[in-house]
Amino acid sequence: MSKLTEGLTYDYLSSEAAPTREARIETCNAFGGSCNSLRTGMGTGCSKNNSRKFAQGGGCQLNLALGIVSSFQNVVVIIHGPLGCGSNNLGRAGTRKTARILKQRPTTTDTIWIQTNLDDTDVITGGIEKLRQAVLYAEQEYRPDAIIIGNSCLPGIIGDDIDTLLNELDGQIAAKVVPIHCEGFKSKYVATGYDSAYHGVLKKMVEPIQRYEKALPNELADSNEKYRHSKIVNLFNVGSTSYGDEVELSRLLTALGLEVRVLPLYSSVEEISRISEAALNISICATHDDYLLGHLKERFGTEYIIDTLPIGIKNTNQWLRVIAEFFKLEKEVEKLIAIETAQLEEALEPFKKVLKGKSVFVGGGETRIFTTGELYQSLGMRVVGLKPHNFDRFAIPMIDSIDDQEAVIDVAPGQPAEELVILSRLKPDLYVGHAQANAWITKLGIPTVPLFGQSFNYMGYSGAFELARKAARVLKNTSLSQKIVSNVALPFRPIWFESNPFDNIKEAKV
Template sequence: MAMTIERAAPPREDRLQAGTAYCGTCAQLRERLGRKDGGCFNQANRSFGQSFGCQFTLSLAMLNTLRNTVVIVHGPVGCGFWSVGGIGATRNMKRLRDPAQGSTIQISTNLDESDVISGGETKLREAVIYADREFRPEAIVVTSTCVPALIGDDVDKILDELRKDVSADLVSVNCEGFKTKLMATAYDAVYNGILKNLSKKKTERESLVIPDKLDDILWNYNNARTVNVFNVGSMGRPDELELARLLTALELKVNFIPCFASPKDFRKVLDAALNVSICGTHDDYYVQHISEAYGIPSIIDTMPIGRKGTGRWLMKIAEHFHIEEQAKLLIEKEDAALDEALEPYRKILKGKRAYISGGEMRIFVTAELVNDLGLEIAGLKSHHIDHFVEPVLDDAPVSGDTCIDIASQHPFEQANLLRKIKPDVLLMHIGGGNFTAKHGLPVLPLFNPGFNYMGYSGAFEIAYRLKRILSNSQYNKNIQKYRPLPYRESWYEKDVGAYIKE
């Protein structure tokens, strides 16, 4: 039976028993994940915390990438304001897919104190009508912030009533920040809106002028070789091109969604032969639903980062199409070319100690990659933890004693951990560079949509960038000297997880 699509996606604390508070060794983490009760990660909390992200902001980041779409932020103007800084980069990424694309169009209903008393429904109706008449988009997406949820605006009902008056598809995304501490719930919230409103029925075949048997054969052949690859906002066009290169070498056709897709692409999704996730944390809600509802097989396993991750990812796809031998030959050829290219870098990087912080899947596959370059893993920090990490954790090149902190932000714990483990280089989730630089160590972003991290070419680019940042970290040393971190010595004497309540 297919999953029921509710008005809003449930918080991941409930759906996946995911947690955001843990500190211990990788061996202890393995043991807890293996327990029948799932380790009860979501029972843990902190008696003191600095900050955690809001799911609305991550939803907006994903939705801003959609082409031919207007995004309406239903809430106070401040909720969407943070994303304005990234709009230029998002526009450029859109244009790498389609040079005719304009900028992201975002409208705020600008709810204020009087709307909290009288309701925000009138403003929302006006905004939807304005967006449709002014911009003629394929879709209008309405994102709900905390305020309309608290005052009881029924966004789904308003959009139902407006459908007859507008030409665009209307999509409601219920992603109020207060509902979860787990920012990754944002992915489910966005997919919930897409499932309710866009991925509903298969496309009609675009037939030739006189449909004939050949037309049918081509249609079926193309669909039978088409793979939907679920991209993530943290990957850029260079990553897509590398994955497309590898899958094309296996004679497969690739369709990238959801980031930078057009609304109509979510209908085409239902014609493909296979759905392949790049990161289970990102896609399971959507992929599981369309697998169950439409019978499209899916793969959620590892990320195609590093030699091992990429090889494993390719082999899983090859197994589905029964082309394992072809895939093995491709992997051998790519491995040999990569080895030759990495040789000079391995000599320089050997024995350096890395600390990696970011999403649960990404940190473990990146650990494998940097270990392949000769680095040791000194410590890890993940935004949250759930069962999707299990396949990559078992293969990760970490010792049982390697410390892992599960914390959505909370930079004070990171400062304490880094003082204790003393790494040589930090691989960090983008956006935390300002306080991370104060450690005086070289920092490589864990992702950057302008760089290539995935596949074989990505492994080479990371080696090149690591060598470059390790050769001169004077800038961050100066930041540490003149703008030190604000914590007292007494904090560094405590355990990293001193404020975590089990």
């Protein structure tokens, strides 16, 4: 278990919903300053209580939760809320189908969702009856393995008791009925949506499985030591994990003699129910996984690793070493690292010549941006700024990975106008971030590289090569961003770019 989770408790399954991240971990979503000042603020406990006088944009917990559960095989998702709450499923459907084809999953189980379409009348009379009809219809029409209900803001406000209804229906239908409480008004941290999804999955879909112990080989075994269970490991994927990432990380773990199961995204209900069979649960992102893995440890005794995100040589090496230590494979992992690192270093040399001395700004998830920034530093670039969506205890140790401790950090979910002011002053040579942000940034004339993508590989040794190749290719030819900045204007007056980008941040008083 990582030291990052020491002191945390995960035994919340007796509650209908997961606790908010405000109540559970030290989280900050409003900060402007430097690496040094953020570390100081988190150390004194004040930064986590910062807020904003004005917020331009943010995220939806329901969308994050549905991004997980709608990928499961042979399930029906019921969105209990107004019609607009299901709009993102339209864009998600194509991605889901492509991913299932790549993973050789059945293509007949495309995303199926039903909307209760709550209206003005339902706000007054309640929407429980609509939900009842939707659940019964889903069972009769599709015969799924599970029916998953995403409870949006509106039913939470009007007090629809969906858990009582689902308990009543649970014995009347064959499918597992899984409530997911995503009432976004309860927390200002959008990542709480991950906890909401896994809370429902843990309560209704995960079954205890008998584990089988094997003796360790004599040369590795202590006097009375038994091998902990098997060499099965669960590798937890997230929405930003591409198929290429899964292949690369599975390749590395298999090279150590481990049997890899990649889940929960795109898994069947039966595969999820057997999640407790593994000897070790391996996370690539604490922001997504800590609630799930912490519960599995407390409930089944399965150890887990939440250490770093395996992007770049340094972090991939660290990730592999921690896993190997658990299985007493220290000698094997050093041989693997030596071979992989030597091959990669040779392949990176041409890109280093292009990237050396260039500056980069990275925006996105907290663990991903620090590991990505560290990779570009190792290639000779300077990290001049970072923009995490939120910041918590899992990212605090990663601050030290940034060479320039005066580099700007803007903790902000959304807030593109705030970010544009910062970038207009820093003028980095390259921006690495989410696709939604890249469109804005390109209008400043800054070349961009997507932080992740379903058709690209970012993790492990092959991912480091791809990140370096993409950056070098973009910087060799910046004509696209130059043409865009010459012909497309941003919707801000010049006076906006002269303002303080952090004026809307309200610092907490200690």
